[in-house]
Amino acid sequence: AQSVAQPEDQVNVAEGNPLTVKCTYSVSGNPYLFWYVQYPNRGLQFLLKYITGDNLVKGSYGFEAEFNKSQTSFHLKKPSALVSDSALYFCAVRDPTGGGNKLTFGTGTQLKVEL
Amino acid sequence: GAVVSQHPSWVICKSGTSVKIECRSLDFQATTMFWYRQFPKQSLMLMATSNEGSKATYEQGVEKDKFLINHASLTLSTLTVTSAHPEDSSFYICSALIDTQYFGPGTRLTVL
Numbered sequence: 001a002q003s004v005a006q007p008e009d010q011v012n013v014a015e016g017n018p019l020t021v022k023c024t025y026s027v028s029g030n031p032y033l034f035w036y037v038q039y040p041n042r043g044l045q046f047l048l049k050y051i052t053g054d055n056l057v058k059g060s061y062g063f064e065a066e067f068n069k070s071q072t073s074f075h076l077k078k079p080s081a082l083v084s085d086s087a088l089y090f091c092a093v094r095d096p097t098g099g100g101n102k103l104t105f106g107t108g109t110q111l112k113v114e115l
Numbered sequence: 116g117a118v119v120s121q122h123p124s125w126v127i128c129k130s131g132t133s134v135k136i137e138c139r140s141l142d143f144q145a146t147t148m149f150w151y152r153q154f155p156k157q158s159l160m161l162m163a164t165s166n167e168g169s170k171a172t173y174e175q176g177v178e179k180d181k182f183l184i185n186h187a188s189l190t191l192s193t194l195t196v197t198s199a200h201p202e203d204s205s206f207y208i209c210s211a212l213i214d215t216q217y218f219g220p221g222t223r224l225t226v227l
Contacts, residue, residue: 034215034216036218041206041221041223042220042221043119043121043208043218043219043220043221044159044208044210044218045218046117046215046216046217046218049215090158090159101147101164101212101216102149102161102164103149103161103216105158105159106158107157107158108156108157108158
């Protein structure tokens with residue numbers, strides 16, 4: 001069975017500082033990994049994904065994530081946070097060998113960027 | 116590209132009535148769509164996988180007769196909450212699959 005853990009319910013960071021939102025995963029095969037962002041009362045917006053290839057994946061709005069197979073992690077990062085980045089972030093995993101097209105989501109991390 | 120819409124964005128209904136939510140892929144065709152439910156400050160719970168032209172696949176614990184899913188075309192899937200009760204009040208989100216799941220903006224259902 002596939003699973004995702006987001007160990008932090010909330011991350012606070014000052015505007016202009018780098019941010020990291022943590023995600024670890026568990027799958028039986030090679031994972032497909034995703035990050036989505038959700039603003040209040042809205043659906044999820046796709047940020048980036050890792051399927052194969054370069055471990056550092058660049059996505060929308062200046063976000064990037066690094067796939068680390070040995071640590072089974074896929075942390076989301078941004079060099080300089082903006083107040084407008086404040087939102088709920090979800091990490092998700094898909095196991096193409098066992099789980100088909102289904103995504104399993106983490107519990108979400110609330111990012112708060114303050115002036 | 117890859118825009119998914121949902122209608123309505125919010126709905127309030129009386130207990131015992133049925134509510135239909137539409138999910139449309141606007142600029143692409145999707146053989147597969149998904150329906151999720153999200154409770155306040157919680158993650159998304161997959162309810163069912165909707166496949167065009169065939170029956171939906173429901174996740175364990177989701178009542179098929181209560182949450183009717185129809186995927187009659189490659190751009191439209193509908194979720195009907197039948198005989199709605201207050202405990203069905205939630206945020207319902209759909210997604211459409213091409214290479215990645217792209218999500219709709221969600222529908223807030225409140226059952227009085």
